[in-house]
Amino acid sequence: MLQRKRIYGELAIGAIAAMCLVTMAYGGSATLKENVYDVGALKPIDSVPKLQVGDKAPEFTLPAVSGKTVALAQYRDTKNVVISFVPAAWTPVCSEQWPGYNIAKPIFDQYDAQLIGITVDNVPTLYAWTHQMGGLWFPALSDFWPHGAVADQYGILRSDGTSERALFVIDKQGIIRYIDVHDINKRPPLDDLVRELEELKK
Amino acid sequence: MKKRVLLFVALAVCLVALNGVLVAAEESTITGTVLAPIKLPVPQDPTAKNYLGLTEEGSFALSQIKAQVVMIEIFNMYCNNCQREAPRVNELYQLMNKDPKLKGKIKMIGIGVGNTPLEVEVFKKTYKVAFPLFPDADYAIHKICGEVRTPYFIGVKIKTDGSLRVFYTKEGGFQDPAQFLKIIVALSGL
Numbered sequence: 001m002l003q004r005k006r007i008y009g010e011l012a013i014g015a016i017a018a019m020c021l022v023t024m025a026y027g028g029s030a031t032l033k034e035n036v037y038d039v040g041a042l043k044p045i046d047s048v049p050k051l052q053v054g055d056k057a058p059e060f061t062l063p064a065v066s067g068k069t070v071a072l073a074q075y076r077d078t079k080n081v082v083i084s085f086v087p088a089a090w091t092p093v094c095s096e097q098w099p100g101y102n103i104a105k106p107i108f109d110q111y112d113a114q115l116i117g118i119t120v121d122n123v124p125t126l127y128a129w130t131h132q133m134g135g136l137w138f139p140a141l142s143d144f145w146p147h148g149a150v151a152d153q154y155g156i157l158r159s160d161g162t163s164e165r166a167l168f169v170i171d172k173q174g175i176i177r178y179i180d181v182h183d184i185n186k187r188p189p190l191d192d193l194v195r196e197l198e199e200l201k202k
Numbered sequence: 203m204k205k206r207v208l209l210f211v212a213l214a215v216c217l218v219a220l221n222g223v224l225v226a227a228e229e230s231t232i233t234g235t236v237l238a239p240i241k242l243p244v245p246q247d248p249t250a251k252n253y254l255g256l257t258e259e260g261s262f263a264l265s266q267i268k269a270q271v272v273m274i275e276i277f278n279m280y281c282n283n284c285q286r287e288a289p290r291v292n293e294l295y296q297l298m299n300k301d302p303k304l305k306g307k308i309k310m311i312g313i314g315v316g317n318t319p320l321e322v323e324v325f326k327k328t329y330k331v332a333f334p335l336f337p338d339a340d341y342a343i344h345k346i347c348g349e350v351r352t353p354y355f356i357g358v359k360i361k362t363d364g365s366l367r368v369f370y371t372k373e374g375g376f377q378d379p380a381q382f383l384k385i386i387v388a389l390s391g392l
Contacts, residue, residue: 189321191320
């Protein structure tokens with residue numbers, strides 16, 4: 001009886017060991033996608049606009065993942081600026097939008113534009129998220145505290161504390177030339193942005 | 203004692219093997235089925251057009267590709283995993299072309315799901331993709347392929363009646379392009 005119990009015990013240990021091996025073999029390579037939290041379908045837009053094309057872009061200075069701070073004013077007279085607000089780290093759509101921009105640098109360069117990414121997450125969260133993307137060529141800024149203050153200034157802070165999925169194109173004089181407060185559930189096509197950057201040349 | 207150790211090892215090996223079968227089964231959910239017809243625009247680029255063996259303009263059915271086997275990569279320009287996989291996929295394509303036994307028998311295409319032509323072009327330029335890529339901006343082809351996660355690989359055999367029989371599917375990347383090609387060749391019967 002005792003011996004049978006021992007055999008069952010060994011079988012159980014064997015099973016656990018095998019499962020550990022399996023987990024190491026198949027689940028060891030956690031990828032960005034596997035860590036994304038599915039938020040489901042959300043209200044497409046949940047904010048009231050405060051800005052319009054032709055307005056002066058509100059100034060801001062925010063901490064970046066790099067440990068430095070980035071101010072909108074530092075690009076005045078030298079670069080057009082594209083601000084990509086995304087709702088939150090580790091959520092669907094957002095986790096693809098910036099990796100897409102990450103391979104489109106030549107397009108931004110072509111239009112003398114600096115891309116800036118902003119979320120309402122804190123710096124460590126943004127760091128982990130962008131690190132798993134393999135790093136980004138553009139600054140990722142944290143609008144965490146005062147929470148969503150810049151998103152609020154830009155009229156895109158949602159009622160749950162996240163921001164809209166929004167794009168702002170700002171010319172070298174600091175004037176807003178394009179606003180796309182996009183359906184939060186969908187990714188804006190790159191084509192729209194390129195068309196608006198092309199407009200800056202005219 | 204020796205017997206118990208052997209029992210322990212045997213059980214562990216069996217469970218690992220069983221799990222391997224289950225994983226393979228999960229990756230091959232549509233294997234053996236016939237893929238619904240897919241129409242694509244004939245590439246403007248003469249090299250791509252020539253590679254696919256197309257002579258007409260306008261659109262073409264996948265079954266018109268001059269090959270016995272077609273590997274389809276379902277990707278997305280925005281997908282981080284697809285970007286990371288791109289160099290290995292390029293290597294796979296090179297291996298297919300280098301092998302004199304396979305030349306002309308197996309062709310490869312990519313479908314950029316949810317991507318506009320511009321977005322596909324950005325991906326193509328960034329990773330110097332030499333095989334033809336097609337946009338699927340409205341996700342129509344993605345639906346036909348079962349709305350799979352990207353990257354995803356589908357191996358189809360072109361039957362004499364023009365139907366496309368799926369002989370292999372794989373979700374996610376592959377570690378070794380040469381090994382992956384061996385699997386494709388073995389399963390396709392080329």
